[in-house]
Amino acid sequence: MNITVIGTGYVGLVTGTCFSEMGNNVYCIDIDEEKIKSLKDGIIPIYEQHLEGMVIKNHNKGNLIFTTALEEGLSKSDICFIAVGTPMASDGCADLSVVFQVAKNIGELMSHDLIIVTKSTVPVGTGDKIEKIIQKELDKRGVNYNFQMVSNPEFLKEGTAVEDSMRPDRVIIGSEDEKTINMMKELYAPYVKNHDRFIIMDIRSAEMSKYASNAMLATRISFMNEIANICEKVGADVNKVRLGVGSDKRIGYSFLYAGCGYGGSCFPKDVSALIKTGEIAGYSPKILNEVENVNNNQKMVLVNKIREKFGENLSNLSFGIWGLSFKPGTDDMREAPSVVIINELLKSGASIKAYDPKACEVAENIFKNNENIEFCNSKYDVLNDSNSLIIVTEWNEFKSPDFNEIHDRLKIKLYLMVEINLTRNY
Structure with missing residues (x-):
């Protein structure tokens, strides 16, 4: 099949790459010219196991195309996936501004009948709004292309997203059009050997399921x-x-x-x-x-433990941190507990030494120009001159550490663990 995926973030890039892996021709669209250029050069903006090799392989084969030209993708595709971000707005609602802008662009540019699939996580009723926006643009142009809306929520876990995409535990298809449902089943057939994993429902129920x-x-x-x-x-x-x-x-x-x-x-x-x-x-x-x-x-539990031990004023104290990403297997630090912990310690006057197997570069951008944070290349380097070790993210390499090394390097033998929320003195 010929497919367009709008958005090259976590969901869009993984989804488009995995579709191309099965021989489909996939156009991955993004308005960020620098990101598209980097993807063409084989530079992946996120860390996800197995993703980089698949992107490079399928792009070199010619069936994974990165472009900013939405019209090019739409003109050659049977199915268009909307996979743009829906971040939290200031009032706590999902910010759908980019989704609605994409819908408007589709209505302005589509040139034939099309299946339009919402892959982004959107509130119940969003599919109806997208449909109205697209139809409004078609009416403005005086054209009458048939398009079917589908909700196909993603259930990818960061760190195992490629595996989840290639071997989904279920595929939810929100549609009531039989021809569209069959086409979606055909697309997903290589990934789902057990057809019981196809769950068909109406669009609103699919949106709510996610x-x-x-x-x-x-x-x-x-x-x-x-x-x-x-x-x-x-x-x-x-x-x-x-x-x-x-x-x-x-x-x-x-x-x-x-x-x-x-x-x-x-x-x-x-x-x-x-x-x-x-x-x-x-x-x-x-x-x-x-x-x-x-x-x-x-997210304040470990901070409170530190304050109980050292007091409210942490000036002239240094703390080592293992783990920055919100979970192991990814470099994603969005809403990560480590950010709250580090900010609270800094506010109290502390200095920080931190290490993460994948997220140090991301963290450097978050805490850029802060002279009280040092990012280390080794987990043991963070211990030098530190008053305490704080383990935030349960990466495998932290699970069996050299306790003698920890003992020798730490100033005060205080080891705070995320997994059981207990303080241990060595």
Whole structure:
């Protein structure tokens, strides 16, 4: 098939690349000329396992085309995916301005019948609004092309996005047009050997499914963080509690790890957007409000431990940090707990030495020109002259450290762990 994917962010780039991997001709469109140039040169703007090699291979083969020319992609495509960002607006709602601008551009430029698929995470009812915008532009032009709207939410996990795209656990197709549904099934057939994984529903239900899934996972994380905080107060071990809870087949072990709270590009904005969707519809989602509150408070847990140990004034103290990305396997630092922790320590006068296997460059851009932060090339280098070690992100290389090395290098033998929220003195 010939496919256009509008947006070369996390979702768009992974989706377009994986479609090209199966032999489709894919036009990846972005208005950022520098990004498109970099992609053509094989420079990938994000870290995701296996992605770089697939991008270079398929671009060199000629079936993964990077361009700023939307008209070129639309003129040669059967299906157009909208995969642009929907960040959190100042009021907590999803900012759909780019989605609606893309819809307008499609209406201005499409030159034949087209299936238009919303891959971006959007609130319920957005598909209807996109349809009206496109139709308005077609009416202005005096043309009458047939187009079908589809909601096809993504369920990619950062760090395993390529694997999730190539072997999805389900493919949700929001459409009520039989011909369109069959075409979407044909597109996804190489990835889904078990046809039970196709879930067909109306567009609004498909849009809601994405938000509901992320809200459920975020709820599990905040719930377990509350349990961890109670465990610390009463002398229980949250890791053992997790084993007891997760062994119930109705619950399972996924997303039951205690930590500094969730972050990234999805959970924070999607929980917030779902809360706003409920409020706009006249319903106050109390559980989701508390999920958000627990998460915001959880990002302060390690900061509060440091202040309990060293006091409010952290001047002349240095802290080593392992892990900056919001989760292992990615360089994404959007809404990362590490940003909150570092900012709070800096406000209290501390200096920081930090290391992350993939996110140091991203962090340098976030904290640029701050002379109180040093980014190190080795996890052990952050320990030199540091008063405490703080582990924020559970990368594998942090799980079995050399404790003798830690002991020898740290000024004060204080080791704060994200996973069980306990302070250990060595």
